[in-house]
Amino acid sequence: MRHRLSVPLLPGSATHVVTFPDGPEIALPAGDVTVGVVRIGDTVRRPHQASSERVAAYLAHLETAGLDGAPRYLGRDASGRDVLTFLPGDVPGNPVDAWAVADGVLPGVARLLRRLHDASEGFVIAPPVPEPGRPSPLSPADEPRIVAQRDVTPQNTVFRDGVAYGLIDFDLSDWTTRSVDLANTAMHWVPMCDPVDRGPEYAYVDVGARLRLLLDAYGRDVVSASVFLHAAELRFAGSYDIMRWSAENLGGGWARMWDEGVGEVIRRRVAWFSAVRDELAAALG
Ligand SMILES: Nc1ncnc2c1ncn2[C@@H]1O[C@H](COP(=O)(O)OP(=O)(O)OP(=O)(O)O)[C@@H](O)[C@H]1O
Ligand SMILES: [Mg+2]
Known part of the structure; x- marks a missing residue:
């Protein structure tokens, strides 16, 4: 019909x-x-x-x-x-399938993100209308802003023949910077969180080595190690207030995630990152 x-x-x-x-x-x-x-x-x-x-x-x-x-x-x-x-292909499940945890998929994810960012140059949307009490994401003041998808999770990435080629779920697309979006991608894909919050499939990952793979493939000429680490700090620091606001004002899945303890996950991530930052800087060289 x-x-x-x-x-x-x-x-x-x-x-x-x-x-x-x-x-x-x-x-x-x-x-x-x-x-x-x-x-x-x-x-x-x-x-x-x-x-x-x-x-x-x-x-x-x-x-x-x-x-x-x-x-x-x-x-x-x-x-x-x-x-x-x-988009035909394979999308990792939740929990993430073993094939998608392999270090070898990360360069393809970073190259896909780089292609998205490059293709996004020149696209302009109205800046977000400030809403009283709604926290804004933090980003480096001196970095050019672009619109990006802002939600490059394994479940939003499509693979063909084992290589990341597609992104789906553009609901969160908005203004950001390259380094903040790369930090967000690393948060989901490495993952960057306290080890207690990692699924068993990520039990043995080497966070520094995986970050190196991501940065090298994205291009350190565009996002250096120090710019990346600063962006990660801002990305992680801003998310507690944003998630709380979303839970209180948007409800639905946001409220459910909050009730399930995402606020504490965010707080542990901030503390973990602060403790390992120098180690990660050394791994990134
Ligand atoms: N255009 C597409 N091509 C291929 N698969 C898709 C596409 N859109 C969605 N999917 C599949 O459906 C799943 C859910 O879709 P999507 O990510 O758009 O919604 P969602 O994750 O439920 O939304 P949200 O993250 O806003 O809660 C994806 O993880 C993917 O497996
Ligand atoms: Mg999705």
């Missing part, structure tokens, strides 16, 4: 309503916040959100810039859901 609704507006924009074939809905692995992400054929349907217009514009920019490792935003379906292209 096919549907057509109202007047088509800008193609590829979040107000563009077009005809998409219906078909069996295949459940996709659930993340932390967005409920109801499904696959139909070679498309993904996600609930329409306040961020959808911005995501549509960003994905259109990335396509024009030649990045093929991101979904295309196609419009909205008859139920009002956002429709994106499905």
